[in-house]
Amino acid sequence: VNQSGGHALPLFLRRLMLRSALTQQEQDAVLSLSSYSVKLMTRRDLVTPGERVDYSCLVADGLVARFEQTALGSRRITAFHIAGDMIDLHSVVLPVASWGTTALTTSTVLKIPHADLQEIATRFPAIARAFWRDTAVDAAVLAKWVANVGQWEARLRIAHVLCEMGRRMEAVRLGTRSQYRFSVTQEQLGNALALTSVHVNRMLRSLREEGILTFRRSEVDIRNLPLLESMANFDPTFLMLDTR
Amino acid sequence: VNQSGGHALPLFLRRLMLRSALTQQEQDAVLSLSSYSVKLMTRRDLVTPGERVDYSCLVADGLVARFEQTALGSRRITAFHIAGDMIDLHSVVLPVASWGTTALTTSTVLKIPHADLQEIATRFPAIARAFWRDTAVDAAVLAKWVANVGQWEARLRIAHVLCEMGRRMEAVRLGTRSQYRFSVTQEQLGNALALTSVHVNRMLRSLREEGILTFRRSEVDIRNLPLLESMANFDPTFLMLDTR
């Protein structure tokens, strides 16, 4: 109960407060949530699709993906989650998730009982609103992905995701918007963007050859961020990371 | 205030209650929400992207689409909304929407002030939870779309959407899961599915020639629903329309 990974709750609170104002009392309630920490190896599933859960997962460290799965077992990544992200806040109100979550790298995750989340949401309407708001932002990001995957050619899709991740990394101080660690394989990146790993590789090469960015050994280094953002038509407002 | 389109609130309440249990008192609170009804012609925008709104939109009649828009003006449909759908419940907690909404056919929409929605959500935690849950289901549907658009070839994407709309139409008694009115042009359907209208046309033809379904003059008639659902890998649970 509130063992290691103790940095995650403050991080989560900070993210909540980027989007919602909370009183000191409400902040304390969030910080005193009980939790237990779980360490996951690469490729370990955290939640399998259709499973009933009674806790939500807060990433303390590492990289976790949310995915859809068909009856045949094929998976499609629909979201990447980094430290400070509550992956499945949704499950508080939808305990039988339609999606699954899996660790892309060795990760530490805090499991927080639904009962506790529900309790503080009921006690503090502002917290309920903050949770609801975070779920709404999540939907907005997914809507952007639908548009992104459906609308543009491979290079621009890759560009868009790398812009998005940069902003999110920066918001939790895991790097800057143009330099950060992103431990996905080209295969996984392609899976999320509806591309084959072969084509992801070729497009990364073309971006590299044009001096726009490099992506080697999990390190993203965007050399020409304004160009990348403009070609991807990237507009960060949908992330709701610096508004109030 | 609560003029015509008066059937919409009961429809909305029924949909909420498919997913959440509410006491009589809570039900009354939902039904007595104030609203004013707006009639929209085809291709009229209801909310433009980036606009600040102080009301949410409940579809009473017609077909409304939610879309993403780039700086250049190109649009991508990310959701279809039918009677009983609260299109942008999200905007209660995110008043500056990142998306827009537009009428695909002549439609009637009830605008419900955020202040009122917020008020009943604060007064009744169960209603707050029901709203939050609906937002979570919306995210789940979007996640399915990400996977659907990214994963399968054109025929199967079309099949999947037609299965989805059938279930939703049936849930609000606008038809059956295999026969319903869906007033989108092939252009709009393609826009939502990342396909050109030309290719949508060809795929609909191939589905028709194989006796699986017809889609003429806005009327969807699925002749072989089991086959369609299985080829699209359609699993209706993500819609949360018959669970509790």
Next chain:
DNA sequence: CGAGGGGTTGATCTCCTTCAACGGAGGTGG
């Protein structure tokens, strides 16, 4: 009756997939 939007079909082109091979880095066991 004319105009315009949407549906239908054909021909060509292209972006991306598929298949296949090889290389490099890290990890493991002898």
Next chain:
DNA sequence: CCACCTCCGTTGAAGGAGATCAACCCCTCG
């Protein structure tokens, strides 16, 4: 400590699903 193994990245060649371009049709509405 080195050999082996496996996963991932890299590159080439060929094939295909869907886009693009361009007609023509039908229906509706003014």
